[in-house]
Amino acid sequence: xxxxxxxxxxxxxxxxxxxxxxxxxxxxxxxxxxxxxxxxxxxxxxxxxxxxxxxxxxxxxxxxxxxxxxxxxxxxxxxxxxxxxxxxxxxxxxxxxxxxxxxxxxxxxxxxxxxxxxxxxxxxxxxxxxxxxxxxxxxxxxxxxxxxxxxxxxxxxxxxxxxxxxxxxxxxxxxxxxxxxxxxxxxxxxxxxxxxxxxxxxxxxxxxxxxxxxxxxxxxxxxxxxxxxxxxxxxxxxxxxxxxxxxxxxxxxxxxxxxxxxxxxxxxxxxxxxxxxxxxxxxxxxxxxxxxxxxxxxxxx
Amino acid sequence: xxxxxxxxxxxxxxxxxxxxxxxxxxxxxxxxxxxxxxxxxxxxxxxxxxxxxxxxxxxxxxxxxxxxxxxxxxxxxxxxxxxxxxxxxxxxxxxxxxxxxxxxxxxxxxxxxxxxxxxxxxxxxxxxxxxxxxxxxxxxxxxxxxxxxxxxxxxxxxxxxxxxxxxxxxxxxxxxxxxxxxxxxxxxxxxxxxxxxxxxxxxxxxxxxxxxxxxxxxxxxxxxxxxxxxxxxxxxxxxxxxxxxxxxxxxxxxxxxxxxxxxxxxxxxxxxxxxxxxxxxxxxxxxxxxxxxxxxx
Numbered sequence: 001x002x003x004x005x006x007x008x009x010x011x012x013x014x015x016x017x018x019x020x021x022x023x024x025x026x027x028x029x030x031x032x033x034x035x036x037x038x039x040x041x042x043x044x045x046x047x048x049x050x051x052x053x054x055x056x057x058x059x060x061x062x063x064x065x066x067x068x069x070x071x072x073x074x075x076x077x078x079x080x081x082x083x084x085x086x087x088x089x090x091x092x093x094x095x096x097x098x099x100x101x102x103x104x105x106x107x108x109x110x111x112x113x114x115x116x117x118x119x120x121x122x123x124x125x126x127x128x129x130x131x132x133x134x135x136x137x138x139x140x141x142x143x144x145x146x147x148x149x150x151x152x153x154x155x156x157x158x159x160x161x162x163x164x165x166x167x168x169x170x171x172x173x174x175x176x177x178x179x180x181x182x183x184x185x186x187x188x189x190x191x192x193x194x195x196x197x198x199x200x201x202x203x204x205x206x207x208x209x210x211x212x213x214x215x216x217x218x219x220x221x222x223x224x225x226x227x228x229x230x231x232x233x234x235x236x237x238x239x240x241x242x243x244x245x246x247x248x249x250x251x252x253x254x255x256x257x258x259x260x261x262x263x264x265x266x267x268x269x270x271x272x273x274x275x276x277x278x279x280x281x282x283x284x285x286x287x288x289x290x291x292x293x294x295x296x297x298x299x300x301x
Numbered sequence: 302x303x304x305x306x307x308x309x310x311x312x313x314x315x316x317x318x319x320x321x322x323x324x325x326x327x328x329x330x331x332x333x334x335x336x337x338x339x340x341x342x343x344x345x346x347x348x349x350x351x352x353x354x355x356x357x358x359x360x361x362x363x364x365x366x367x368x369x370x371x372x373x374x375x376x377x378x379x380x381x382x383x384x385x386x387x388x389x390x391x392x393x394x395x396x397x398x399x400x401x402x403x404x405x406x407x408x409x410x411x412x413x414x415x416x417x418x419x420x421x422x423x424x425x426x427x428x429x430x431x432x433x434x435x436x437x438x439x440x441x442x443x444x445x446x447x448x449x450x451x452x453x454x455x456x457x458x459x460x461x462x463x464x465x466x467x468x469x470x471x472x473x474x475x476x477x478x479x480x481x482x483x484x485x486x487x488x489x490x491x492x493x494x495x496x497x498x499x500x501x502x503x504x505x506x507x508x509x510x511x512x513x514x515x516x517x518x519x520x521x522x523x524x525x526x527x528x529x530x531x532x533x534x535x536x537x538x539x540x541x542x543x544x545x546x547x548x549x550x551x552x553x554x555x556x557x558x559x560x561x562x563x564x565x566x567x568x569x570x571x572x573x574x575x576x577x578x579x580x581x582x583x584x585x586x587x588x589x590x591x592x593x594x595x596x597x598x
Contacts, residue, residue, distance in 0.1 A: 032398055036412045042427040042471065043415075049430065060444055062436050115324040122317030130321070130328045137332030139528045139584050143556040143573040147342075147351070147566065148335035171327050178324060203316030232420030234535040235553075239561065249422045253539055256426050269430060276423040283418035284411070291414070291479055 050270035057265050077271035083254040090271050093251030104166045105226040108173035116181025117207055138175035160242040169230050184218040221293040224286050228279040248275050343570035360571035373550045379462045381530045384469050392477030400485045414475035425539025428468035458548035484518035524587045531580050552576050
């Protein structure tokens with residue numbers, strides 16, 4: 001948010017007429033502000049609701065600010081909310097998600113960056129064909145591959161475990177990350193690569209000594225992409241894990257949409273915010289890089 | 302790009318080949334193999350366990366005569382068409398507004414895009430709360446004096462998909478805005494100057510010059526968004542769990558229910574193959590246009 005003004009934009013030349021309150025500006029900013037408020041509304045409602053007590057919520061108006069701020073719903077969501085028979089709150093799901101996300105991100109980026117590097121600089125016969133299949137894999141609905149992967153995981157004894165889910169995330173992260181790294185490494189000046197070759201550096205030498213140090217930004221983009229993607233995943237979590245190992249999103253859904261018991265809307269909203277907090281924090285910190293990540297993911301090179 | 306002119310020798314790039322093994326295994330075994338496996342087993346009568354007992358097109362016959370599946374398809378069509386139209390129109394308008402060299406552009410962009418960082422589960426639960434008839438929008442408007450006001454999409458079988466579209470738009474429009482904005486930034490400033498010199502009004506420049514120029518961006522965005530729409534699952538689970546009744550059922554959910562709940566694998570495989578077919582219909586013409594026509598390095 002605090003980013004400096006975008007670089008690389010065309011510089012306006014000459015003098016511009018200054019009309020701060022022209023009709024055009026009022027319209028322009030008016031529309032933008034109204035839309036911005038609409039976009040912020042759900043976040044506001046979430047925060048406000050999670051800080052109210054249940055009696056206050058029953059009075060109505062979800063938009064009114066809390067008369068009496070209480071953090072009890074947050075505590076309850078974190079450590080007491082029930083899913084089925086387990087009443088240890090979202091904390092379990094949180095730590096499961098951490099234990100899923102961290103290794104998945106590290107593993108998928110390590111593999112994909114080397115793959116991307118091989119595809120960009122060390123093409124071999126057939127490499128483009130495999131890459132094409134990989135990219136098509138990104139578009140295939142996951143539902144088609146769900147069950148074969150269940151069988152694979154069962155065969156290697158990882159079905160229902162966190163490691164199994166890590167493997168799944170690594171597999172499904174590969175298309176987009178490989179594309180990202182391939183395009184990045186392909187944009188590195190070829191002279192650099194050739195000079196290193198002349199000096200006798202091999203595949204791994206060039207990767208670790210030249211490519212890796214100069215590609216920090218793309219690694220950050222990849223980390224952002226993967227952390228938010230894996231943290232927000234629901235489908236793989238619900239298919240490949242058991243209640244003990246449910247990631248946070250699955251547990252959150254079970255807490256909020258459970259049919260038993262009295263609905264505690266404030267606890268539900270607190271749980272929802274806590275789940276959304278990790279990607280939100282990453283988003284607000286990373287700013288431009290997040291945008292670059294989705295643009296890189298979206299636009300082919 | 303480096304190796305186009307090099308001679309081919311089997312052990313030439315050995316390290317590169319070894320390093321690519323994970324990619325090759327994923328591409329061939331999981332993506333290609335898994336897909337073929339599911340397609341093959343969709344022609345069997347597998348129930349609890351996958352069995353190679355072929356029954357021809359029986360599963361597909363049953364699929365297309367199951368009301369629940371027909372509802373799923375209809376719902377996906379409603380969601381798809383509405384969210385495509387609205388997210389493109391709103392996304393493009395927002396991008397065009399942000400492209401007017403305004404102040405606080407970064408702030409506005411950050412606000413429009415932040416829902417995209419949230420999961421569909423979080424999105425769905427928030428909107429479920431906002432649309433809650435007893436506490437949410439309906440209640441507030443009623444308490445302002447309009448007693449008969451009814452806005453209760455999530456519990457109305459006829460309206461439930463529109464409620465889901467509302468949440469989906471909130472989450473996804475920022476992405477489209479961002480892609481469109483990137484496209485608009487790529488347009489040469491001189492074109493704007495030329496249009497201004499010729500006295501063409503801004504809206505006409507957008508309509509007849511800029512939008513045609515953005516065609517590649519539109520196409521790419523369209524493909525990404527459509528491939529995402531077919532996968533619609535988490536949002537429905539979070540907002541309505543498919544209810545009321547089966548009114549907000551979607552194909553991805555149908556697949557999940559039959560594969561993992563109803564122990565009817567064959568139906569699940571047939572349904573997921575239909576999803577694959579839908580995506581193929583979207584992707585193949587695009588891939589052909591994009592990569593088939595003009596070969597690039």
